[in-house]
Amino acid sequence: MTSGNPNLSRRPDGAALVIAAILALIAAVIFWQMSQMRVPPIQARVGPTVFPYIIAAGLLALSVGMVVSAFRRGFPERDDDNYIPIAWVIGGLVAQLLTIGWAGFSVGTGLLFAFTAMAFGRGPLWKTIPIGIVFAFIVWFMFAKGLQLSLPMGPLERLIP
Amino acid sequence: MDTFGLLAEGLVAALQWQNLLYALVGVTLGTAVGVLPGIGPALTVALLLPVTYRLDPAGSLIMFAGIYYGGMYGGSTTSILLNTPGESASIVTALEGNKMARKGRGGPALATAAIGSFVAGLIATLALAFVAPWVVKFALAFGPAEYFALMVLAFVTVSAAFGDSALRGLTALFIGLGLGIIGIDLQTGQARLSFGIPDLLDGIEVTTLAVALFAIGETLKIAADRNLVKEEVLAVKGSVWMTREDWKRSWIPWLRGTAIGFPIGAMPAGGADVSSFLSYSAEKTFAKRPEEFGHGAIEGVAGPEAANNASAAGTLVPLLTLGLPTTATAAIMLAGFQQFGLQPGPLLFTNNASLVWALIASLLVANFMLIVLNLPLIGLWVKLLTIPRPWLYGGILVFATLGTLGANGAMSGHLGPITFSFELLLLLAFGILGYLLRRFGYPIAPVVVGLILGPMAEQQLRRALSISQGDFAILFHSPIAITLYVVAAAAVLVPLYFRLRGKGDMLSQMASDED
Numbered sequence: 084m085t086s087g088n089p090n091l092s093r094r095p096d097g098a099a100l101v102i103a104a105i106l107a108l109i110a111a112v113i114f115w116q117m118s119q120m121r122v123p124p125i126q127a128r129v130g131p132t133v134f135p136y137i138i139a140a141g142l143l144a145l146s147v148g149m150v151v152s153a154f155r156r157g158f159p160e161r162d163d164d165n166y167i168p169i170a171w172v173i174g175g176l177v178a179q180l181l182t183i184g185w186a187g188f189s190v191g192t193g194l195l196f197a198f199t200a201m202a203f204g205r206g207p208l209w210k211t212i213p214i215g216i217v218f219a220f221i222v223w224f225m226f227a228k229g230l231q232l233s234l235p236m237g238p239l240e241r242l243i244p
Numbered sequence: 245m246d247t248f249g250l251l252a253e254g255l256v257a258a259l260q261w262q263n264l265l266y267a268l269v270g271v272t273l274g275t276a277v278g279v280l281p282g283i284g285p286a287l288t289v290a291l292l293l294p295v296t297y298r299l300d301p302a303g304s305l306i307m308f309a310g311i312y313y314g315g316m317y318g319g320s321t322t323s324i325l326l327n328t329p330g331e332s333a334s335i336v337t338a339l340e341g342n343k344m345a346r347k348g349r350g351g352p353a354l355a356t357a358a359i360g361s362f363v364a365g366l367i368a369t370l371a372l373a374f375v376a377p378w379v380v381k382f383a384l385a386f387g388p389a390e391y392f393a394l395m396v397l398a399f400v401t402v403s404a405a406f407g408d409s410a411l412r413g414l415t416a417l418f419i420g421l422g423l424g425i426i427g428i429d430l431q432t433g434q435a436r437l438s439f440g441i442p443d444l445l446d447g448i449e450v451t452t453l454a455v456a457l458f459a460i461g462e463t464l465k466i467a468a469d470r471n472l473v474k475e476e477v478l479a480v481k482g483s484v485w486m487t488r489e490d491w492k493r494s495w496i497p498w499l500r501g502t503a504i505g506f507p508i509g510a511m512p513a514g515g516a517d518v519s520s521f522l523s524y525s526a527e528k529t530f531a532k533r534p535e536e537f538g539h540g541a542i543e544g545v546a547g548p549e550a551a552n553n554a555s556a557a558g559t560l561v562p563l564l565t566l567g568l569p570t571t572a573t574a575a576i577m578l579a580g581f582q583q584f585g586l587q588p589g590p591l592l593f594t595n596n597a598s599l600v601w602a603l604i605a606s607l608l609v610a611n612f613m614l615i616v617l618n619l620p621l622i623g624l625w626v627k628l629l630t631i632p633r634p635w636l637y638g639g640i641l642v643f644a645t646l647g648t649l650g651a652n653g654a655m656s657g658h659l660g661p662i663t664f665s666f667e668l669l670l671l672l673a674f675g676i677l678g679y680l681l682r683r684f685g686y687p688i689a690p691v692v693v694g695l696i697l698g699p700m701a702e703q704q705l706r707r708a709l710s711i712s713q714g715d716f717a718i719l720f721h722s723p724i725a726i727t728l729y730v731v732a733a734a735a736v737l738v739p740l741y742f743r744l745r746g747k748g749d750m751l752s753q754m755a756s757d758e759d
Contacts (some may be wrong), residue, residue: 106405106415109422116437129434129709131429134702138421141360146417152411152711159685168467169679172641176460176672179645184655192645198637205634219642228293232650235665 098161099153106146113139171202187237188227192219251373252663254601258609258666270307271613274314279322279625283640286572286692287458290451291643293580294650301584302599306606308577309560312367312493313607315573316553317614320357321625324350324545325478335582336524340537340544341649343640345478347540352486354492356542357549359486360617363495364502364550365611368557371506371562376593383590389719391566393728395701398568399730403690410736416686419677424702431706443656443666450579450696452648454572456671459644459689461678463637468679494546497527501550508551509558523551549595557607564588564600567700572689575696626738645671690702 117139118131152158175198183191194214197208205211216239223240226232236238257263289308291389297302324341337357344353375723386394403413426437427447438444443625468713486494504526505519527547528537537544562568567589569575581588586596593600646670681688705719712718 106418113422113425113437120434120436122432122434129706129714131432131434133709134698134705135425135436137424138340138418138698140636141414142422145582147413148411149415152409157409157411161683162640163469163470164683165470166468171463172460172464173672173676174469175641176668176675178681180664180668180672181659181662183649183665183668188649192642195645196642199463199467199546200634201405203634203637205632214644215638218639222642222646226295226646226650231298232295232648233653234646235653235655237429238501 084134096153096156096158099149099158103146103149103153104147106142110139110142110146113142168202171198175199175202183235183237185237188234189216189220189222189239190237191235192222194216246376248336248375249270250377250597250601251605253270253598254603254605255608257302257598258306258606262300262303264609266300266303266307267310267610268613269643270310270642271314271610271617273307274311274312274316275318275614275617275625276628277311278315278318278320279628280631280636281322281326283462284319284458284573285312286454286576286689287644288315289573289576289580290454291457291647293451294647295581297583301586302602304597305577305580305603306610308580309603309607309611310610311552312556312577313572313610314614314617316556317358317361317366317618319552320361320545320549320626321354321618321622322629324353324357326628326629331506336520336548337545339524340541340723343479343538343540344542344545349540350478351547352490352542354622355486355619356490356546357613360498360501360546361553361618362611362615363498364505364554365557366608367499367502367616368506368509368554368605369607369611372510372557372560372607375561376509376565376604376724377513379561380590380593383566386590386724387722388704388711389574390722390724390728392565392587392701392704392708393725393732394568394717396696397728397732397735398562398570399690399694399701400735402570402693403687404736404739409685410740412684412686413690414679416640417694418686418688420453420702421698422694423453423691424524424695424698430699430703441666443654447699448670448695449651449667450576450692451651452667452670453674453695454576454692455644455647456674457678457691458572458673459640460671461682461688464679465674466633466637473623490542493542495545497543498550498625500526500530501547502554504547505551505554506558509555510561511558519551520548520554523547548642559609561602564592564603565590565693567592569693569696574692575689578696663741 102160113135120132122130122132174196178198179191179195180195193212193214193216196218197211200206200211200215201208220239224232224243227234227236227240228243258267273288273292274285277283277285290298292304292308292311296307319339321342323335323338324345327344341353343356344350399417403417404410405682424447426439426444428435428445434446438736460565501519501523504523508519520716524544524547527541527543528534531537531541531543533541559571559574560570562570563578565588567578567587569578578588586592586599645668648667649665652664653668654667655665657666657669678688708718709716721727
């Protein structure tokens with residue numbers, strides 16, 4: 084027989100507490116936004132605010148549950164994640180986001196391709212960026228010309244009439 | 245007309261060359277994505293939705309269903325030869341299948357998986373054809389209150405009944421439900437939670453969310469893994485064909501797997517992974533030689549593979565008859581129906597009967613295509629496994645952003661002089677969400693199901709409440725609704741009891757160890 088609860092002696096799970104706080108924050112935002120809405124009196128009981136209030140109440144309850152779970156260390160063991168590749172992938176998505184509007188689909192997406200390859204250990208960028216641009220250009224040609232998908236154009240895409 | 249007549253008519257439609265072509269494209273793509281680790285059928289259907297805007301609705305839906313079935317077939321190849329499941333439902337197959345491949349029996353393992361999938365797919369699709377009209381008859385009696393109860397049941401089974409924590413499952417569900425509120429309320433025209441951003445008025449696209457959670461979230465998680473080693477692909481040695489002994493040991497597990505998988509898929513009780521786990525443990529219990537389990541028992545491949553295909557067919561029962569998606573892939577297929585202005589449910593069977601039966605019949609056709617694709621052409625698929633990871637994931641992200649831009653390519657965001665696509669920004673944000681969900685052990689499917697089913701549940705709730713003029717008691721007025729709530733409560737409480745008991749057992753174990 085053991086006396087006392089060994090789980091309580093450990094520190095609560097910090098990340099779980101942060102998640103609980105975020106859930107509570109989302110619930111608060113929904114409550115606030117719904118209270119700002121002007122609902123005609125006829126719809127007060129079955130109007131557009133009823134369901135969101137239910138969701139917000141649910142999120143609040145789950146947030147409390149997360150706090151309890153944090154103190155009981157109820158979360159599974161977390162892997163020791165390597166953040167450098169994550170930064171490369173996110174960097175690739177941001178690079179694409181910021182370039183695609185003026186440089187066109189191929190250049191933006193080529194950057195994304197090269198940055199992602201870098202995250203998985205394939206470089207250097209001066210080799211993979213051209214590969215990515217050519218690949219993205221072929222994809223653009225197939226989908227924009229073949230399937231009439233409307234994809235952003237840049238100087239490179241305008242070369243094709 | 246009886247089911248046979250309708251099915252025969254469906255077959256005639258399914259055998260038209262355009263539909264055969266759509267089915268072939270679907271099963272080929274499905275097998276490819278099933279084989280490739282990191283992408284599954286849900287993601288593929290989501291990526292293809294924008295591409296199919298201008299195509300024929302029946303053909304597109306046939307293609308989507310082909311992808312779903314093909315994904316179930318292809319996943320087994322990866323599990324057996326690589327020991328990394330191609331999709332979640334094939335985790336169990338890796339247990340025995342990879343052991344068989346290591347012993348040089350990869351051929352028979354692939355064969356029993358493919359033939360088992362075929363047998364299960366055939367029986368389960370026929371079961372779908374015969375069960376569906378019956379469910380439709382039943383569902384026509386449903387009012388808004390019953391539909392709401394049904395959706396509550398689906399919410400609970402998708403998020404809380406399985407998986408390792410009801411709390412995290414429900415949290416994932418409520419994140420999806422919360423995202424579902426965003427946009428213009430269809431009944432009053434008022435904007436909710438859009439914070440003055442015009443792009444949010446139309447709500448969050450299911451495809452954007454699904455592509456972000458599955459493609460970007462998964463890529464981030466895999467990229468972050470320090471322990472990632474290059475896995476060795478086992479060559480298929482010897483004959484692909486099974487011996488007489490293999491057949492004898494496989495056919496009962498195929499049938500048993502089908503019997504387990506179809507009802508689980510059909511009963512909103514969780515996806516294919518649940519049924520394949522249950523089938524595996526059933527085979528272990530009934531095995532004549534249980535000592536072989538863990539060392540390459542063919543029953544352990546035959547049963548679960550049959551079960552996951554049968555449950556894929558089963559999932560189509562609630563999807564087509566009630567409009568109720570119970571897996572992520574089904575949720576995105578529902579979005580596919582909606583894209584063509586079709587609402588799955590009992591009315592679909594009366595208003596679009598020819599489309600529904602062509603779809604069901606084409607599943608039978610797809611099954612025949614898949615057995616051909618997966619047995620004689622297996623070598624081709626194995627080659628896909630040798631694509632280096634940097635190119636594979638680079639390519640996945642290229643197609644992920646392509647699909648998103650194809651759905652909504654408007655450059656509506658501004659950052660100084662630079663214009664950017666708001667949809668891509670959402671994709672990035674949800675991608676990071678997908679990574680965080682994976683990191684902290686939250687399931688992904690409930691978020692997607694919550695987003696698409698939430699607004700539908702709200703609609704039914706408000707319909708029910710306006711009939712009763714705001715009295716919530718109407719929700720519990722009919723025996724059907726009460727029964728559904730009782731089942732929903734049981735779906736949360738019973739696993740909770742098992743978890744507590746499991747924990748109790750562990751605690752007593754610890755105590756006795758100390759003695």
